[in-house]
Amino acid sequence: MVTPPFLVSAPGKVILFGEHAAVYGKPAIAAAISLRSYLLTTKHEPEFSELVTLEFPDIKFQYSWKIHSLPWDVVPKGSIDTVRPPSELNTTLVEALEHALVDVHIPLQRSAALAFLYLYICLCSPDMPGMTFSVRSTLPIGAGLGSSASVSVCLAAALCLVSGEVSPPEKKGDDDSDFNAANYAGIELIDAWAFLGERCIHGNPSGIDNAVASHGGAVMFQRMTKGNPNVRESMRSFPPLKLLLIDSRQPRRTAVQVANVATLLQNYPLVTEPILNGIHALTDEAYKLLQTPKENCDDAWEERLRELVRVNHGLLVALGVSHPKLEAIRMAADELEIGETKLTGAGGGGCAITLVKRGVDIDESRICGLIERLEGHGFEVFETSLGGVGAGCLLPTKSEAAEWEEWEEKLFSLHHLLGLGDREDIQKTVGVGSIDGWAFW
Ligand SMILES: Nc1ncnc2c1ncn2[C@@H]1O[C@H](COP(=O)(O)OP(=O)(O)OP(=O)(O)O)[C@@H](O)[C@H]1O
Ligand SMILES: C[C@@](O)(CCO)CC(=O)[O-]
Ligand SMILES: [Mg+2]
Helix, strand or coil: CCCCCEEEEEEEEEEEECCCHHHHCCCEEEEEEEEEEEEEEEECCHHHCCEEEEEEHHHCEEEEEEHHHCCHHHCCCCCCCCCCCCCCCCHHHHHHHCHHHCCCCCHHHHHHHHHHHHHHHHHCCCCCCCEEEEEEECCCCCCCCCHHHHHHHHHHHHHHHHHCCCCCCCCCCCCCCCCCHHHHHHHHHHHHHHHHHHHHHHCCCCCHHHHHHHHCCEEEEECCCCCCCCEEEECCCCCCCCEEEEECCCCCCHHHHHHHHHHHHHHCHHHHHHHHHHHHHHHHHHHHHHCCCHHHCCHHHHHHHHHHHHHHHHHHHHCCCCCHHHHHHHHHHHHCCCEEEEECCCCCCCEEEEEECCCCCCCHHHHHHHHHHHHHCCCEEECCCECCCCCEEECCCHHHHHHHHHHHHHHHHHHHHHHHCCHHHHHHHHCECCECCCEEC
């Protein structure tokens, strides 16, 4: 059992191929990005020990519940398998939590708070001390970069740590590829609980986003079908790709986009199924291409990959999940002949990626021209790298326990920062890659 204060963090992701089809058991390819969410867990002062507090400053939400007023009796201790959580939500618990959420009307706040309460009731117990869980993200929210999954993974990781279901990650050796069985078991469990958090936020997730946010790297993922388990294949020799990541800043919710595709499939199965099968075949092609040894990734290879990006976008347009702003981004990149562009994530707004041409026929000034043009239209261009680390934890080791007070003081000032700082402040002060001490499962 880990005693607060401590921080956990998990990355966002980019889906390169296969979104939406992933929901129907088709393969998809995604990679973790360097933009991440952070969750600080602190213990309440004794006078507030009967409260549990949730703070989501990014979505202007803060709420405290009396711990004993929550519906603990719906899932009595021992009635839930915390080691192998089910993949379906317990609808009785979801209904019982309505009461705790009666004052929360805004859907984006309500779904995130439901994810927290659901995991809190399943993993914790009413005799635990009062705590505050504060989440900040350097990811744009609801923009296709897996913000919901990175928050779900942070919530699952923090709650698994305070309940003792999972131990903090053991530091790996110098070779980051070293396999550590305890870390692996820990992150598998966090991933499984985060999937239920995703279910609370968007109803019918495939599980690809929480898989990438937990494990990091680049993966080919296929949701379980007819009792077969999920496939999650790590793509270790992922070739370096030059990508632009552009946020249309058009808000949308994944839950709505996924439901729209479900309606299309229901209304026009003979039309929609072939589109999903087309995405499946295209992702298989992309998978083969992305397995090509680096030395064979020549111009023709790049051209084929870009072609697949273009076709994937076209099929997503046919599913009805593009948006005029995403089309404006694609057209700007097409006009300047920078590369091929597709929406990424659930679409309907949010982000697009442009797979940039390399080689002699494209110079940096053309790319700068595109960025300027996009920013001029109010779009935001992100720089990020693909295939980064998965979920991690920052807490003092036993040998540092003497510095505990100093640590606690630092985290309390961090608490303030998590409430007020901007993305750059957060990344600089606690960010993975900016400060030492982070360990990853
Ligand atoms: N920083 C955050 N703080 C609190 N809640 C968040 C935060 N980031 C995301 N969420 C929750 O996740 C929801 C957005 O998730 P949604 O699945 O719609 O988009 P996304 O995950 O960013 O994109 P995609 O699913 O396409 O990758 C928000 O409405 C909110 O409920
Ligand atoms: C649209 C979708 O395919 C990707 C969202 O990032 C939904 C999912 O797979 O859960
Ligand atoms: Mg999401």
